[in-house]
Amino acid sequence: MINSRALLVIFIIVASFMAIAVKLFNIQVLEHDRFAKIAKNQQDKALVIKAERGMIKDRNGDILSYTLNDVSFFVDTRMLSQTSKGKIAAKFSKVFSKSEKHYLKLMESTGNVFLERKVPREKLLEFQNFIVDGFVSVDDPTRNYSYGNVASHLLGYVNNDLIGIDGVERTFDDYLTGIDGLLYVERDVQGRIVTVKDELSRKPKSGNNVYLTIDTKYQKILEQELKKGVDDCGAVSGIGILMNPNTGEILALANYPSFNPSEYYKVNDKVRRNRALTDTYEPGSTMKALTMAVLLDNGLVNEDEIINTENGHYRIANANIIDVNKYEKLSVREVLEHSSNVGITKLSERIDDRTFYKYLRDFGFGNSTSISLPSESAGFLKKPDYYSTLSKPFISFGYEISVTPIQMIAAFSSLINGGTLYQPRIIDKVVDENDQVIEQFESKRIRNIISPETSERIKNLMFGVVEHGTGKLARCSNMLVGGKTGTSQKFIDGQYVKDYNASFIGF
Template structure:
């Protein structure tokens, strides 16, 4: 073999060796690639199994947290109406703005835009956001006009959202404010009927599940979890028309008398329904921000006062029931005052000899005291207690006061005599109205109610005959010679009683007065009982109940009788007035004897 052949053989062997090695390297690389792909597939399958099977619930929950929300469905509060279906309180849809502080944090430009849209200082908004920096929710402004909210939302400021709510609206404003009360920013009742019937009116919000995108916009309603239940409507016993009359006339009287406040209550005698309850000063329940909290108080049910001479019909009735006097018993009130311990019980002037009716007609403190002396402490206490003094009327109105009527063991030697003409005990205007309604209802006491239809609870506390006798005695008060001729109503017999009580102050009595009138109309077929209280009238203008409270009664009752089509029970007087062309009781009619004011220091109630 030549050298040339040997070299060719070596080159050929080397070439074959290289081809073999090349084939081996490709096969190995293919195997490595396939092995890697296989491992990746296994990893992906394991990852999918973990996500879709092993921990599916966890990852689904995490996804829902980011995009799925359970949100409340707001519901409307029940409407409050008067007895005739006229709306007194309604809920209207509004919008509220809220923000996610975490989405706005650090974005000075967007915060400035938002502050400008809200009309508030930038630093104030920045401070609010900073205080809630770790939260996801901050109220920006509640209960706005939906149009204004939409203007803000149209600016597409990140992290700013709107939500639908409801706002309470009171069409009658301050005229019915103390009866209705108001709701807070969350639409929960705070005072009055809104508080007493909050659970009934409130309703129950619903709940739904939604999906939101990254911008917080709702893209899908996923599920209705709980339907919203609107609040139930409530029909009150209040008659909007009589309520307005009572408020208007009371406001006029308080202003004219230069008084500090006043209250009035009108009741349906047979059902115990409160047809009107007004207080002055009042407030606007549609805008309570900045109002004086003292004006929110319903004085007719929360304020305690000594009833003055409105107490005298009960004193007379107690003595008649005990048979210690008769309607014809005579009382010598000369010389116009009698001792009461270290003090005196006085009349404004000497009335001389009066019969039982005359004690009420002339409103004699001395006569009432002489009558009370014939009663034992227990007889007097038990009788008055039957009319509810010293205890709540159970009307259900929030904050109602029970009054103060101490039992005999807590009396002093002068207490009963002082009580006989309305001192040494305290009651509310509602309790006085309830007492006079009981007398007019044949001695049947019906629990006062603010709901249409009344409470249905009643009991006989005195005989119908005794109640009728007292009513006829009180009728003389509004007739010529009585202390309340300004309460007379043409064509109707009116029974009532004036009262003028000095206001207790610092253990004695100040030169300040309460002017009362409590009355019933018509006498022969009673329909309405009303009490009027004018607190602290200007003494320079007069301070008697017959001067300020009696005209309020007349003006309101004239309207109520006309609205309810109550026929006259004094038809002869009415016909005579029609024939003479006189259509209303003359406002300049003589007021009779002025209501006496006792000149004694207040008795201790301890």
């Protein structure tokens, strides 16, 4: 007779087999589709193929910025046995010609450890069938700048995800960013790719290429000369712009000190900032050329009229207007040549307040130029309703007004091109990976400000500044040069200090 304990054991065994049978029936019949899908998903995988970011080129097609599609390799040491570590070290030693000891040392750390960073993508071929749990390769593209620091403030830079965060890289990020591709693959149980499903895959589409208006040759020259000027004068920094006055095209734009966009994080914001657009200053005596243009355009002066310049000292509304060089009398022509504060103050009194304001507004002051670069300042232009007795005289020689360098060169261009203000332009065109034009950027004429006749007269006056006046250092033996010098005290924390901004705008 079978005792009760034996019956219990037999019952448990039978019940267990019945439970397994029911579970198998569930898996193989009732939930077959669900588990088949899970198994397929474990074998099938969509691999993202990163699209290449577009290039930035100069007007001649010279490449300024491009992407290296590098890869990085890392391991999760928590998933590695000593045998796996030895296998990985041996493989990496062979591929990268470093000692196994080097890689074993790296893998002594706990967690995710990079073994090689930003190496050429071709190295992936060496690891095609290298399968070890905890070993991973990832796309790690690098943005490269062909000429290092050259045009750094124009080009800008990108973050680790290759998203533009300043300069052209930021403004034209949507154009430069491509569309990632997808590669659908089927893997075997060991994780090796056995099938590529082309019908489901999608090739990546590279980003568009952006052509700038600058010429790299001019840019390099400007940067070299700017550095030399700053060093020779013992200055803290400098800004230089080269612009075609008849189109608004920027041929070169530089700030010194500059920086390497690949290592932008090594310098502070003060160095990275494109001060030609972001920083405002009181322009000083360069403003006298614009004031003189207003006077000429309204028939309020003629070049040979004599002005009593008071031996360089003139008092108005309890303020002393002082000239560095003392003259009893000067012609209107000489007022500009010798940069007389007294002379331009007396002449500015002939201009109606609202007329003066309108001209200054038309020259572009008080508004940003809308150049295709980020963080541009609008400057400050006081409205005539808020003028004091001293406002117009002070504005006439470049105080009580704040401007950016890009505003000044645009305004000056209108003085010499026949009287037309053009929007400064840094972008020439955008083309796709097949070199087909996506968008062509044309010169934009904003408005006429002064007459062609006035333009010719003010040009001649500025030729005199270089030939006979304060701009003599700009003279060239093989060409006629015109321009206007400017010096203004810096205004810091609500007061004028002993430091100066010195500038020259020439043609």
